[in-house]
Amino acid sequence: MKSIERVLLSREQIAQRVLEMGRSLAADLDHEADRFAGAARAAGNLHVDGAVGPVVMIPVLTGALVFTADLIRAMPTSMSIRPVTLSSYPGAATTSQGVTVQGDVPTNLRGCRVVIVDDILDSGRTLGLLRRLVEAQQPQSLRLAVLLDKKKPEGRHENVKVEYAGFRIDDEFVVGYGLDFDGLFRNLPDIVTLRDSL
Numbered sequence: 332m333k334s335i336e337r338v339l340l341s342r343e344q345i346a347q348r349v350l351e352m353g354r355s356l357a358a359d360l361d362h363e364a365d366r367f368a369g370a371a372r373a374a375g376n377l378h379v380d381g382a383v384g385p386v387v388m389i390p391v392l393t394g395a396l397v398f399t400a401d402l403i404r405a406m407p408t409s410m411s412i413r414p415v416t417l418s419s420y421p422g423a424a425t426t427s428q429g430v431t432v433q434g435d436v437p438t439n440l441r442g443c444r445v446v447i448v449d450d451i452l453d454s455g456r457t458l459g460l461l462r463r464l465v466e467a468q469q470p471q472s473l474r475l476a477v478l479l480d481k482k483k484p485e486g487r488h489e490n491v492k493v494e495y496a497g498f499r500i501d502d503e504f505v506v507g508y509g510l511d512f513d514g515l516f517r518n519l520p521d522i523v524t525l526r527d528s529l
């Protein structure tokens with residue numbers, strides 16, 4: 332059995348940071364749209380709107396469920412949401428056991444402006460795999476947003492480019508705000524560490 336040890340990030344700290352992330356992500360997507368439209372205009376393209384791809388958010392379930400719900404509501408951006416389910420920590424494992432895709436990875440992303448959203452970057456296996464699967468479909472642009480970026484003094488299994496990271500945290504196991512241990516604790520509003528309890 333596990334119980335809460337201490338609060339690492341409070342709901343207030345998380346709310347503030349997620350709001351900032353949503354706003355800056357939305358602003359960057361706006362600027363990008365202006366850039367693509369400007370380039371199309373300069374090239375004499377009459378259908379400038381068609382030069383700017385639709386925004387597709389890809390939350391990695393289940394961990395990114397809560398983060399995505401808050402992030403997208405901080406973004407006044409026209410978007411669709413196409414979740415993917417990946418799993419790398421089966422059951423009570425607390426280290427990555429290799430990634431499996433459950434169900435389908437979104438297809439037809441060619442020309443879309445894709446934002447992959449995940450709860451945490453740990454070994455890098457999950458986002459490394461997904462980044463490659465999405466890049467292969469030739470989106471117009473691709474961004475990765477994670478709430479937590481775990482410090483890995485010994486280096487990551489896979490170095491993944493992440494454009495937006497909410498907090499850098501020490502290399503310890505955390506739950507809450509979408510993150511689980513053995514399927515539990517996802518509904519905690521704060522991000523906490525766990526200890527063994529009797």
Ligand code: IMP
Pocket residue numbers: 391394419420427430449450451452453454455456457458503504505506510511512
């Ligand atoms: P990676 O493939 O090792 O980078 O792992 C990423 C996935 O593992 C995340 O999407 C989480 O679901 C899970 N994960 C990694 N670290 C933690 C943690 O500290 N608590 C809960 N889940 C974690």
Ligand code: MG
Pocket residue numbers: 391392393394395417449450
């Ligand atoms: Mg996950």
